[in-house]
Amino acid sequence: MQFDKNTNQWPPQYQEKTLDKPLAVPYLQERPAAIDIKIGRQLFVDDYLIDSHDLERVYPEPELCEQVIFEPKTPLEMNDGYNPCATPFNDGLFYDDQDQKFKMWYHAGWFNGVGYAESQDGINWTRLKELYPERESESVIPIGPGQIRDGAAVWLDYHASEKDERYKLLVFFREFDFEINHYHKKPKHSHDIPGSIPPTERAVLFKSANGIDWTEVTDVGPCGDNTGFFYNPFTKKWVFSLRTFSSLDSRIRTRGYYETEHFFKGANWTAENISFWSRTDIYDMPDEQMGYYTQLYDLTAVPYESIMLGVFNVFMGPPNNVSGIRKQPKICDLKLGYSRDGFHFSRGDYANFISSSREEGTWNYGYAHAVNGGCIVVEDELYFYFSCFSGQSPKFGSHKYAGGNLGLAKLRRDGFAYLTDQGKTGQLLTQPLTFAGSHLFVNVDSSTGQLLAEVVNERGEVISGFSKSDCLPVTADSTKQELAWKEHTLAELSDQSVRIRFYLDHAQLYAFWVSDSSLGHSGGYLGGGGPSAYQGRDKPAQ
CATH class of the missing domain: 2.60.120 (Jelly Rolls)
Structure with missing residues (x-):
């Protein structure tokens, strides 16, 4: 891949030439x-x-809090005992300077709704219905008949020009022509139910003044269920991180990139507008026990001081069908990357920053995910929140999408790397x-x-x-x-x-x-x- 500097094209338009060669970081050479x-x-x-x-x-390792700090408890989160889930996916967790509170949006019950909670210390949380008992639903987003949510992303826009756009939200919906109350009742393919209509897939943008009452604004362009976004203050652009697949091997997950100055008005992209962005490489080594080819499951970023901090969600395996048969969560590990232009990332030493435990019976068995917002500065430390799944289901015994919890890792401020x-x-x-x-x-x-x-x-x-x-x-x-x-x-x-x-x-x-x-x-x-x-x-x- 080579960036044509003569055209000054931005974002760069690369073509894949290998599946495993580390991607170039031009600003380190020039x-x-x-x-x-x-x-x-x-x-x-x-x-x-x-x-x-x-x-x-x-590159130091963070200190992982041994105990989960948020887990499924309420009726919506417990999912009738099938797939309990109370964790961002990726949703978001930010500190609101106006209210002086930590605020979290999360996946409440697998594919059920968008939950909300607040905290004074970032450790102990109060849920939406505890804050506002008069509200009818635990979800801040209405979920219509036949509609289920998948991935979501939230951003607290500290400098929003309009009050009702201070909070921004993307939710990926699937809409069926029949009621879907639980994930296991969702057909894998439309032909599983003769005569059924394939689900409509929509990624929808919302706005809010308080992060609780949301107004739907617009659908976005073509994208997959694992789509997110972030703001790059250095370029003053909104960036959408899109699930794509390698042009060299359609089985391999990669990430696509689309940027716009206008979050709502500029979100109607086409497939031709999406740039190849990132993937794993030869230094993202397979798990020694599983041996599967690593893939880039997700890439999100957040501004931190003078750089953009990237969180690479590296999929270790097993594939969906194998994970389903074994009733075990897929294994993902989180690694950090660092960018000085918002597009190219240096990958440090490629070590895991946060790892799935891979141990049955633990709250963080697998399926680690980043949380939009990245990290929060608390005195001399950085709080990194992340999602993990235990796989424990009251009714199934175990399931690959059960037991979604929130974990916390702490790192010294600026402590991504030091020279000694x-x-x-x-x-x-x-x-x-x-x-x-x-x-x-x-x-x-x-x-x-x-x-x-x-x-x-x-x-x-x-x-x-x-x-x-x-x-x-x-x-x-x-x-x-x-x-x-x-x-x-x-x-x-x-x-x-x-x-x-x-x-x-x-x-x-x-x-x-x-x-x-x-x-x-x-x-x-x-x-x-x-x-x-x-x-x-x-x-x-x-």
Whole structure:
């Protein structure tokens, strides 16, 4: 695949040529003369910002909460005991800065409805009917006769121009000419019931001012049941992530890409408008026990500080029919990718970020899914919510789509990757940078050592007043720590092209940024928000 730079075509129009070669990330090879770092914390998830270093990059694992934090309980969620489900699929989970609450939309009962719950701490939840006992339904979206929901996606648009569009929702419906109360009564094919009419498949967009009362707006273009969307604030585009299949092997799931400036008005795409986007590659290794070819089941993304954070849902197997016969959930694992243009993603070390347990009797046996919103900033941590299925069914005993629960994993803020000297001392020199502001901040653990820095010009010469010897050592474990020089501030170098050389001594460096505030505002994007975020922009905790 090759991007025709002469046409400046965007999004890129690639053609598949292999099923397993890693996809190119052009911006890692062709950087600008000076990288603008005015927006957000600058992360070391790849080599984009780095000229040279003698450090080791580590991709930490998150801390997985052992217990499920949300599970089926209500009549709708219990699905009459057949396929209990109370978990986003992908739906969404965001922190609403106006109400100062965590808000979750989720799959309530397999294929039944769109549930809603709120929380003060992101751990303990209050459901819709508990909040508003007068409401007739547990679902915020009416489900009509013969209609069932499949995948859905929610977005809290912090900067919506219209109040009634602050919350945006996509739901994929199937509509039959007869009543479908439970998944197992749905015919696999229309010919399973002679004379029946094949179901109508629709993906519908809704809008809401409060996330509870929704108004249907429009259908979208052609797509599959596993369709989602997100907003890219860097390009100011809405992006729809579409289920597609490989042009080289129609059995292989891939992802298609469509973007538009206008969420509702621009959603009527055609098949020709969908660009090939992503797939698994040779480094997405098969499960050693199952041995199936890995596939990209889903790809969603969220802005985080200066990058787009991608969650790759990698399908490990078994196929639907085998999973159905065994009455076990399909196995999906979640991996992270990182993008600086919203289209191309570097994949880090390809390790699982969140894994299905694969253990019968556990709440997270399989079918892991990301939740729209990605991660939420809570003080010095990131909360990653995810869905998993236990496979446990009161009436069936077990079923591949039973026991949908919500899990939580925690990670240090900016903790996707860090650079360490491994106790041997080391240094890092950045690419040429331009910035605005006067305060250099770092996310660092140098509590058993120190971190120093110097600023050099394009010729590599140390700028007077910004030498290593002028730097005040940082000896702290902090996600937001100012690094300063004795008599000068970076305001003197604002909008100049300079490099920063960091010196690590028994230290781990996660991120750096330049702020115009002594409080360390990064000006970065936080799509999922959080108690420490305001309208998607970083600010100190209150």
